[in-house]
Amino acid sequence: MKLPLLIKKGAEASLYLAEWHDRKVVMKKRLPKEYRPSKLDEQIRTYRTIHEPQLMHEAKKAGVPTPTIFLVDARDATIIMELIEGKQVKQLLGEVSRSERQSLCLKMGELIGRLHEYGIIHGDLTTSNMILDAEGKIFFVDFGLGEKTKELEARGVDLHLMKRALQSTHFRFTEECFDAVVRGYSKVLGDETVKNVLDKIREIERRGRYVKERRGEQE
Amino acid sequence: MKRKKAGESYSLGIESTADDFSVGISTFNGEILANIISAYMPEEGGIHPREAARHHAEVAGKVLEEAFTKSGIKPRNLSVVTFSQGPGLGPCLRTGATIARALASYFNVPLVGVNHCIAHIEIGKLETGAKDPITLYVSGGNTIVSAFDSGRYRIFGETLDIALGNCLDVFAREAGLRQRVGMPFGAVIEKFAVDGKKMIPLPYTVKGMDTSFSGLLTAAVNLLKKREHTLEDLSYSLQETAFSMVTEVTERALAHTEKKEVLLTGGVAANKRLQSMIMTIAKEHNAEFRVVPSEFAIDNGAMIAWTGVLAYKHGMITPIEKSFVKLRWRLEEVEVLWVK
Numbered sequence: 001m002k003l004p005l006l007i008k009k010g011a012e013a014s015l016y017l018a019e020w021h022d023r024k025v026v027m028k029k030r031l032p033k034e035y036r037p038s039k040l041d042e043q044i045r046t047y048r049t050i051h052e053p054q055l056m057h058e059a060k061k062a063g064v065p066t067p068t069i070f071l072v073d074a075r076d077a078t079i080i081m082e083l084i085e086g087k088q089v090k091q092l093l094g095e096v097s098r099s100e101r102q103s104l105c106l107k108m109g110e111l112i113g114r115l116h117e118y119g120i121i122h123g124d125l126t127t128s129n130m131i132l133d134a135e136g137k138i139f140f141v142d143f144g145l146g147e148k149t150k151e152l153e154a155r156g157v158d159l160h161l162m163k164r165a166l167q168s169t170h171f172r173f174t175e176e177c178f179d180a181v182v183r184g185y186s187k188v189l190g191d192e193t194v195k196n197v198l199d200k201i202r203e204i205e206r207r208g209r210y211v212k213e214r215r216g217e218q219e
Numbered sequence: 220m221k222r223k224k225a226g227e228s229y230s231l232g233i234e235s236t237a238d239d240f241s242v243g244i245s246t247f248n249g250e251i252l253a254n255i256i257s258a259y260m261p262e263e264g265g266i267h268p269r270e271a272a273r274h275h276a277e278v279a280g281k282v283l284e285e286a287f288t289k290s291g292i293k294p295r296n297l298s299v300v301t302f303s304q305g306p307g308l309g310p311c312l313r314t315g316a317t318i319a320r321a322l323a324s325y326f327n328v329p330l331v332g333v334n335h336c337i338a339h340i341e342i343g344k345l346e347t348g349a350k351d352p353i354t355l356y357v358s359g360g361n362t363i364v365s366a367f368d369s370g371r372y373r374i375f376g377e378t379l380d381i382a383l384g385n386c387l388d389v390f391a392r393e394a395g396l397r398q399r400v401g402m403p404f405g406a407v408i409e410k411f412a413v414d415g416k417k418m419i420p421l422p423y424t425v426k427g428m429d430t431s432f433s434g435l436l437t438a439a440v441n442l443l444k445k446r447e448h449t450l451e452d453l454s455y456s457l458q459e460t461a462f463s464m465v466t467e468v469t470e471r472a473l474a475h476t477e478k479k480e481v482l483l484t485g486g487v488a489a490n491k492r493l494q495s496m497i498m499t500i501a502k503e504h505n506a507e508f509r510v511v512p513s514e515f516a517i518d519n520g521a522m523i524a525w526t527g528v529l530a531y532k533h534g535m536i537t538p539i540e541k542s543f544v545k546l547r548w549r550l551e552e553v554e555v556l557w558v559k
Contacts (some may be wrong), residue, residue, distance in 0.1 A: 009472035009504075033501075035496040036463040039418045124427045128475065145425060158377070161427035167551075168373045169475075186371060 012048075012144060020080055025070060030077035031214065032143075045077040048144040053079055055120060057144040062118030064111045065139045086133035093127060093170050093177065105177045107138055109184025113147075115140075117188055119150045121158050126165035157199030159185070163201070223291070228298040231286070232524025233320070235315025235336045236307025237360055238266045240275040242286040243520030247298070247528050249345050252290035254514060254521035255282045258400055265388070268489035272310035279318050296319030297328055299525040301527025304332030304537070307360070320539055328473030330525040332537040336361060336550040337372060339511075341529060343484040347509035351558075355469045355477045355497060358485035358518075359384035362465065364428060364472045365550065367558050374551050375472040376428030383461055384487045390457055393440045394450055403517075408454045409490050415455020419448055423460055423466070428468045428475075435460060462493045470500040479510070483510040486517045508547075529557040 004016035005142055016027040030045040032038070049072065056066040071080040089108070093101055108130060113120060122129075123145030131139045147154065162181060166174045186194040228247040234240070241256040259274035263269065289295065302319035305312060316332075323330040339361075340354050353375075356363045362377035362383045381389075384405060391404035398404045421438050424431040438455045442448055473481060483499040487493060494510050501508035513524060533556040 008476065011467065011472075011474040013502075033463075033467075035466050035499040037418045037459050040423070040459060043420075044423065074499075075256060126427065126475075145427065156291075157426055162430065163431070164427070168375050171369065171371075171373065204379065 015196045017083065018080070020070060023070075024080075024083045025080050026067065026083050028079045028081065031040070045102075046074055049077045049079060050074050052143045053081075055146045056081075056141075058120055058148070059115060059140060059143070062114045062120060064114050065137045066143075067139060067141060084131050084133055084139045086131040086139070088128055089130040089132055089135070089138065090127035090169060091194065092132060093173070098176075099207060101173065101177065102180045104132070104138075105180035106184040106187075109181035110187055111140060112159065112181065113185040113188030116150070116155050116158070116185075119148055121149055121154045123147060123161075124163040125157065125158055127169060152196055152200050153204075155197050156204050159197060160201045160204050223293070223296050228530045229290075229292055229296055230298050230299045230301055230524040232338075232520040232522070232527055233300075233302040233315045233319045233516050234335070235272075235275050235311050235440065236303050236305070236518060236519045237311055237380075238271050239518040240278055240282060240315070241518060241520035242282045243524040244292065245287055245524040245528060247532070249525055249528070251258075251521045251525070252292065254519050255285045255289065256517065256519055257282050260398060260400065263306065264330070264392070264413075266308070268308040268310045271308065272314045275311060275314040275418055279314070279323070283318075284398040294322070294326055299329050299331055299524050299527060301331040301333050301526070302542075303335045303338070303523050303529075304542070305548035306481045307335060307544075307546065309546050312546065313360070314542050316542060320542060324539065329531065329536045330353065330532050330539060330542055331535060332525045332542055332545075333523045333530065334548055334550055334553045335523075336363060336557070337553055338522040338526040339484045340365070340404060340482070340550075342515045343511040345483045346484065346512055346515050346523055347508070349480045349482045349509045351478060352480035352482035352509065353466060353476060353506075354482045354484060354531065355471065355488075355495070356485045357383045357465060357483075357487035359388060361485060362430060362432075362462045363550070364465075364469050366472065366476050366478055367555065368476075371553065371555055372522055374467040374549070375475065376430065379426065379429050379431045380433040381436065381444075383430075383432060384463060384485070386436045386461060387457070387487070389436055390439055390443070390454075393456065394443055394453075397428055400418040402473040403486070405490060407491065408458065410486040411451050411454035412458045413455075415451040415453070417451070417452040418459060419446070419452060419456040420462045421456055423464060425464055425467055428471050430464045430468055432461060432464075435464075446480050457488075457539050458492055460546045462490075462496050465493075466496040466500055469497060470504070473500065473504050473506060477504075478506065480507045480509060483508075484516060533557050 004018040008015040013030045018027045020144040054071040067082040232243045244253040258276040300323040389403040407537040422434040498508040
């Protein structure tokens, strides 16, 4: 095995490009975090390492492309998975035309809809966690914060996070993008569920510390 | 002491968003000449907005006078009066705004309304020399991870429910602890936590770059009532869990934005353990760690005076008829003209 090459030092894990049985793979290693107590650190890393591949596998069943998992080493908090050659949606959104952007977001919404319909919450929906490959398939990665549930609350938070990610990173087209995401989402889940989820998002936003729409309060 | 120098301009800032009433005076070059803070500390329970506002009105005269004496300048030397326009508690904000309007009208100088959260970031930058940091702003009312991008401070992460400082305060009150001036609840918990040894499992909630502390608080309070653990161990576990959560999201924002500085600001920034955690992640990402000095970590008038200068220099003035307070004024709503 060739020496792994660090390709991305994320906050939660480091990604390495490696070779595994003559195959180019990504090695995701959750390195110990010095800042937190070792007991808590181990719990978090082990849980996420076991949990993430499970959700990725489930996502496939829901019809959402995810990298294939080859190996999970819980003790070492390491996952070896398929390398997806493509571009992060984060980079693409700013580069492409308006109509391409809309169709990308529509597709994203559809995929999120499929996850939610199947009872999977991604937990960290950002455009850096979506990769578009050469065939036009969008792969979802980074399920470490995900969970299995069909609760409205969890669905609301999930989409709220997507909206927030668009606001902080793609502020020039937040609304246009989020509208397209919602349209895609409703193609899968139907208008009624979408209405409920959107209501939930508004409720979640109102819970925030400083939100104008908070009930019963005036300036 | 006479301070007035020929050609120098001065800004007065009034801070009254929550339990502190403060007046600060700064020069237009960012020299802080006075920063007088009067804290309202209820005997029992949390902040009652009306009671806090009454405190502010009572101490305002004295605090103003002290600020002028300390700075050595006269009210007529002021070039601008600034105030915390939001976000915060209505009655408290209104008290500060009323005083600011009166001063500005009487001395016939422009009035500038300042966003409280942005002021915490700006004073941090001024005092630590940070230029373009990822900021973790943690206090009794706010838990925000933000960074500047294209004309505004963008919010990358925040709490989905209560603030980190609020979580610690309520826990301290439930434990029957007392706070006093110079030793707020956060500092009391920090003291207990230092002697804690056992890590008790508590809910750890991170959603994307957002956090949630209400479940953690409930679990910690329930354990407190069961009396199975020492207060030291519980304080330690609460701090470690809550701080790990905000550190994790700050690190995510740092990795995401690839900024080269991390700034810790707000009341909870005074906590040594939190400082060491944030320092660790800054190092790991080759970023500089900066923490605001404690005098400017808590709510203070100097940060308002200074942020008011920045805004005023860029033509941002708040006409009196538009100076109503904004209880829920998000920091990303403000166009930040003074940062390039």
